[in-house]
Amino acid sequence: MSALDPGRKDEVVLAARNVAKAYGNIHALKGVNFDIHRGQVTTLFGENGAGKSTLMKILSGVVQPTSGEILLDGDPIVFASSSQARDRGISIIHQELSLAPNMNVRDNIFMGREIMTATGVDFAEEERQTRLLMAELEEDIDPLTPVEDLRLGQQQIVEIARALSVNSRILIMDEPTSALSASEVEVLFKVIRDLTNRGVSIVYISHHLEEALQITNHAVVLRDGAMTAYAERKDIDLEWIVRHMVGDNFDLGAPPAGYEKGDVALSIEGLTVADPGGAGYAVVDGLSLAVRAGEIVCIYGLMGAGRTELLETVAGRLKASAGRVVLKGRDVTGQSISQCIRDGLVLVPEDRQRDGLVQTMTVGRNLSLASLGAFTRGLFTSNTREAGLVGNAIRKVHIKTDGGGAAIGSLSGGNQQKVVIGKMLATDPDVILLDEPSRGIDIGAKAEVFKLLAERAKQGLAVVYTTSEVGECLSIAHRILVMRRGRISAEFGPDVTKEQIMAASGEAVHAH
Amino acid sequence: MSVTPAIDTKAAAGSGKRKKGFVELLFEGRAFFALIAIVVVFSLMSPNYFTVSNFLIMASHVAIFGLLAIGMLLVILNGGIDLSVGSTLGLAGVVAGFLMQGVTLPQLGVILYPSVWVVVVLTCLLGAVVGAVNGVLIAYLRVPAFVATLGVLYVARGIALLMTNGLTYNNLGGRPELGNTGFDWLGFNRLAGVPIGVLVLLVFAIICHILLTRTAFGRWLYASGGNERAAELSGVPVKRVKITVYVLSGVCAAVAGLVLSSQLTSAGPTAGTTYELTAIAAVVIGGAALTGGRGTVIGTMLGAFVIGFLSDGLVIIGVSAYWQTVFTGAVIVTAVLLNSIKYGRR
Numbered sequence: 001m002s003a004l005d006p007g008r009k010d011e012v013v014l015a016a017r018n019v020a021k022a023y024g025n026i027h028a029l030k031g032v033n034f035d036i037h038r039g040q041v042t043t044l045f046g047e048n049g050a051g052k053s054t055l056m057k058i059l060s061g062v063v064q065p066t067s068g069e070i071l072l073d074g075d076p077i078v079f080a081s082s083s084q085a086r087d088r089g090i091s092i093i094h095q096e097l098s099l100a101p102n103m104n105v106r107d108n109i110f111m112g113r114e115i116m117t118a119t120g121v122d123f124a125e126e127e128r129q130t131r132l133l134m135a136e137l138e139e140d141i142d143p144l145t146p147v148e149d150l151r152l153g154q155q156q157i158v159e160i161a162r163a164l165s166v167n168s169r170i171l172i173m174d175e176p177t178s179a180l181s182a183s184e185v186e187v188l189f190k191v192i193r194d195l196t197n198r199g200v201s202i203v204y205i206s207h208h209l210e211e212a213l214q215i216t217n218h219a220v221v222l223r224d225g226a227m228t229a230y231a232e233r234k235d236i237d238l239e240w241i242v243r244h245m246v247g248d249n250f251d252l253g254a255p256p257a258g259y260e261k262g263d264v265a266l267s268i269e270g271l272t273v274a275d276p277g278g279a280g281y282a283v284v285d286g287l288s289l290a291v292r293a294g295e296i297v298c299i300y301g302l303m304g305a306g307r308t309e310l311l312e313t314v315a316g317r318l319k320a321s322a323g324r325v326v327l328k329g330r331d332v333t334g335q336s337i338s339q340c341i342r343d344g345l346v347l348v349p350e351d352r353q354r355d356g357l358v359q360t361m362t363v364g365r366n367l368s369l370a371s372l373g374a375f376t377r378g379l380f381t382s383n384t385r386e387a388g389l390v391g392n393a394i395r396k397v398h399i400k401t402d403g404g405g406a407a408i409g410s411l412s413g414g415n416q417q418k419v420v421i422g423k424m425l426a427t428d429p430d431v432i433l434l435d436e437p438s439r440g441i442d443i444g445a446k447a448e449v450f451k452l453l454a455e456r457a458k459q460g461l462a463v464v465y466t467t468s469e470v471g472e473c474l475s476i477a478h479r480i481l482v483m484r485r486g487r488i489s490a491e492f493g494p495d496v497t498k499e500q501i502m503a504a505s506g507e508a509v510h511a512h
Numbered sequence: 513m514s515v516t517p518a519i520d521t522k523a524a525a526g527s528g529k530r531k532k533g534f535v536e537l538l539f540e541g542r543a544f545f546a547l548i549a550i551v552v553v554f555s556l557m558s559p560n561y562f563t564v565s566n567f568l569i570m571a572s573h574v575a576i577f578g579l580l581a582i583g584m585l586l587v588i589l590n591g592g593i594d595l596s597v598g599s600t601l602g603l604a605g606v607v608a609g610f611l612m613q614g615v616t617l618p619q620l621g622v623i624l625y626p627s628v629w630v631v632v633v634l635t636c637l638l639g640a641v642v643g644a645v646n647g648v649l650i651a652y653l654r655v656p657a658f659v660a661t662l663g664v665l666y667v668a669r670g671i672a673l674l675m676t677n678g679l680t681y682n683n684l685g686g687r688p689e690l691g692n693t694g695f696d697w698l699g700f701n702r703l704a705g706v707p708i709g710v711l712v713l714l715v716f717a718i719i720c721h722i723l724l725t726r727t728a729f730g731r732w733l734y735a736s737g738g739n740e741r742a743a744e745l746s747g748v749p750v751k752r753v754k755i756t757v758y759v760l761s762g763v764c765a766a767v768a769g770l771v772l773s774s775q776l777t778s779a780g781p782t783a784g785t786t787y788e789l790t791a792i793a794a795v796v797i798g799g800a801a802l803t804g805g806r807g808t809v810i811g812t813m814l815g816a817f818v819i820g821f822l823s824d825g826l827v828i829i830g831v832s833a834y835w836q837t838v839f840t841g842a843v844i845v846t847a848v849l850l851n852s853i854k855y856g857r858r
Contacts, residue, residue, distance in 0.1 A: 355741045
């Protein structure tokens, strides 16, 4: 629960009244009312495409609303640009941090508004102010440390310090915890509580619903560009949010049943992977695992537990230093990625922007990329066969798109993820490995992805997926493995509780 | 952005929107319209410009740049750059010239006079080897493309100068009694009135177009240029693709060297100096992105013709060579500007 004193005044500092935004004939926002209270946290919940980012862009002056008005301290105001909004004390921290990694903390904080004297930049004064800011945030970061040497969580703090250095009264945070470890999230939450105690208002956007509930005072739910619900924290719970986000029928699914599982499709024997950074320890440490055809296995673990390295080694991207990978009884250890794909072992990578999608190609070309051989006859590709394959993939994976010719950037995050999954399913694999398939996608898309995987498992596909959200373990998986420091620390059936899983992962529940 | 076309079609009835559609059409076909503008302007300024014979002469000039630009396009689509093509062109010419003079084998006490087709094949092989050196340096030894090909630029040029001691091979005609005549065929002869060099360019352009649009290799190239990590995880052999594009670029440069030395009936070690820059310019004017993944053969060909027709036109109307350089530069900057507007909007 929030640490806020319930008796404090909570006047509205910034408000949106009937704000609507249309791009062409697409209505991104349809008359939304939204209040930001002084010294409190307001969280925006909603699926991707619900209009959260559009609303935040309007409040921070990046775009102008088609109709409706913005009230700052009760007076109507029009922001022509984000710098005007910043001058009035409204700052936004984007999901992707905007720091220069090669520069130090001080120079990042004063980037673009250096304190000048007659002879140049006043570094001493900048450093003094940076120290003050860090002391305020109770963070022991030296102003002269290069940002690239900081942990991600500390970089987030620097970003916040930068926003505070321009006297922000209202701070908009878009997915601030998506790359943070559990302990870093605790630090961030402490900073947020300190800020609110000082009268700073926070607007918070997150896909981690449970996390957001820990910190927020008010909850606003958007769906399809309209506000579907508003409530104070004390009146609501997770169920309430989910219900309003997706409508009534929300379910991440149950383990598919009523069919016989096949033989062992993938068997990992004593697999060891040295740290790619060369630090000398093993990120995957003698791990063994067998998955049968038609079985769904979930691997739960915190960041750094070695999940990604495990999957990437099995799929042929990283080299194992010891152990074997056996696919349908055949040793495939050390095979190239393309050989693995041909043999029916595919990987859906964690970071779809960096590893999954080719942004310069269309939806269709992305979907067909891994199965070019299926529509190449002799030397040449066949457009008709490719169109058939792409159309099939779009239908089977339920991608919402104008068609195979649409640009990848035109899809929502969830649909982009479906393209990456669809691309790999189009190769007709026997084993599919998915690294955090639900990262950065909304609950509706999550449920669809899991449903799809469950259906394919019934047809004999072996599925291994990783997650760092406990809720996602308890969905379609027949077996739940907990990974910790490169090893499997526990194995559960589908009837396990969240607490058991978290305990096995080394996550001290709420004990920070 | 996906919805924009639908909106545009609906709104096209309004005159304002129609105007916008026209502007976008101009923008999409900017290299094509630039070429038409150049032809129209110079035709008005000089009666000698708009004649079949002049077009054929200009086209045979374009053939050299065009061949280099095709190779360069492949490399740029991959997200790389090949600065060595001008030197490779020069080296190829010199090696061809060297072979035409006859190769002395002291151990056997004979002089070999390889026939022309052997010379052509060996020269193309040389281009492939130079390209393979680039490719291995970049793909396996992780040298940045800019640096690797810059080094090869110097080395290839140096070897060409060493081979000839700075001199030029002048008699490439061969002798009938040795059976190695016909080298000038590439540069001088015509088929149905069209210079052979232009036909070679046409054939290369068509092959490359098919390679890019209809083969798995083309898809691999676009994918690994757009996002190498994603391509690799989708099973694309990204290293092989990378080496292949540099090899093909080297072969294109060697063929351009053959055509050029055949046109001149001489092979000098300094031939093709700075041609790599013209080739890059043609690719960029043709709308390709230097970051990789975007570009077409048709665009690149238009780009090559824009540069060739512009500089020849300036010669015909008697503008000084120095002004030609200025104009070419202005066209390149404008092209890059338009490209950044186009790709920046996404």
